[in-house]
Amino acid sequence: MATNPFEMDDLLGVYALDAVDDDERRAVEEYLATSPRARAEVQQHREVATMLAWSGMDAPDGLWDKIAGSLEGSESAPESVLGRVLPMRSSRRRSWGRTAGSWALATAAAALIAFVAVRVASNNSDASMSAPIERAVAAAFANPKSVQAQMTSVNESSLKVRAVVDPEGNGYLLADSLPRLDPSRTYQLWGQIDGELISLGILGSDPKTAGFSVHGKVTLLAITDEAGGGVISSTQPVVVKGVPS
Template sequence: MTHDEAETLLGAYALDATSDEERHQVEAHLAGCPRCQAELDAHREVAALMAGGLSDEVPARVWERVAAATAPGRATGRATVPPPALAPLAVPDGQRRLRHLPVARRPRAVAQGLGVVAGLAAAVAALVLGTEVGQLRSQVHRLQQQMGTASIANAAALAATGPHATVTLTAADGARAATVVVVPNGPAYWVSSTLAALPASETYQLWGLVRGKPVSLGLIGPDPSRTGAFRVGAGATKLMVTAEPAGGTPLPTTAVVAVGTVPVGALG
C-alpha cells in the first residue's frame, strides 16, 4: 500500500471502519511512517472526546473481575513474573500462640508486658531477615504509596457496592478498633480506625493469619485514620494489627492490638 493509499484510509482506520485486509495494510504502513502515525493519533484524540459523553456507571463486578485477573501470582501474558508478596514464614510451633494472645488497647504497655513472646518473634525475625528484607522493603514501599490516596477511598466505596465482607477488628476490651472491607479474591481496604496515632518512629502493621501463621499484609503507617489498600491471601482466617518500628518487620514483634475474623468464604 502506497503512502497516499494509506493516508486516505486513516480516518476510517481510526474508527475501525476498514476491512481486515485494509487494516493490516495500514498498520504495516504506519510502522514506518511517523507522519501518518501522528495523524492517526490526532484522530483518536478526537474520537475519545466524542466518546467522553458516553460515560456510564460500570457495575462493580467488572472491577472485581479485573482485580481478580490481575491479582499477584496470577498467570499473565507478561514475560516477567511479578514480585511475590511476602510468603508465609516458617515459625516455631510456639509462635502459633500469637493468635490466642489477648488483644490490647494500648500497644506500648502490652508490648512491654509480653516481652517473652516479642523476643521470640524478634529472634525468628532475625533469622529470616536476610532473605525477606528485600521483599519486605519493596512491599513496604508499595504500600506506603497506597496510603491515603483518594483512589483508595473510591475503590473501597466501589468494593462496598458489590460482594464484600466487612471485617471489624476489635481491641482487648471488645471495642471496635478498625474496619476492613474484603472483596472476594483478596483486594481489601483499611477504611477506618479508632486506634491511637503512633509516634513517627513506629507504624501499625497489618497481618493475616494463614494456617496459624502471621503473614505481613502491609503497613498502615503511624496514622491509622488514613485509608490503605492491600491484598489478603487465600486462607487467611484472621486479620491482626501490631505496632512495629517504622519500616515494619517480617514477623510481629509486639502484641496484637486488634484482631478480627475473616468470614468463611469472604475471600471467594
C-alpha cells in the first residue's frame, strides 16, 4: 500500500472515482486530512466526473413524494385547518363576462363547463399563517410536479401574488401584497381550465394566505375586485394575473 506522499498523490484520481479498495480509501482519507492541496485535487477530479455523469434524464415519477413523505416533520396538506371557509353562494361554477376593458372571458352555460372550483379557504389579516398551513404551502412549492404562478398587475408592479397548485389540485395563494379592500368588497380568484375561465372562489377583503382546490389543468390565474359575496360573471378589470408553469 502507498505510504509516502508521492504514492498517495498517485491514488487521488482513482480515489475520486471510488476505484480504490477499503484499505486504500482509509489511507487516502487520512492523507487528505493533512493536505489541502490533495483535497483540492480530489475535488477537481470529482467535478470532472460530474460532467461525465450528466445524464439529462428525469428522476422517476413519484420519487419526490417518497422523499418528501420521509422528511422529518412533514405533513400532508391540512385541509381541515386552513381557516374559515368563505361561503360561496352555490357550488355552481362562475364564469367571467367578456368586456372590452378586460381579457376575454367566456360565459358558456354552466352545465357545459367542466367542474372545477370547489372552495377557497382563507387566512385573513387578523391571523398569521399557522404552522400546518405553512408546511402545506412549503410542501406544495417544493413539489417539483406542482405548477406555480407569479401573478402581477399590469399597472402596479408592486402587486405580486404567488400561487401554487400541487398535483392533487390543492392550491395556495400568497396574497400579502394585495391592498385591503373596503369590507363591502372582496377579491375573487379565477382560473382558466380547459379554455374556460371560472371562479375558483372568493378571497375576502384582505386575504393573506388562501387555499383553494381545482380539478383540471390551470392555464391562467387571475384576481378581480368584486362586490361582497362575489359574482358569477365579472366585468371588473383584472387586479393581478399570472400563467402557471
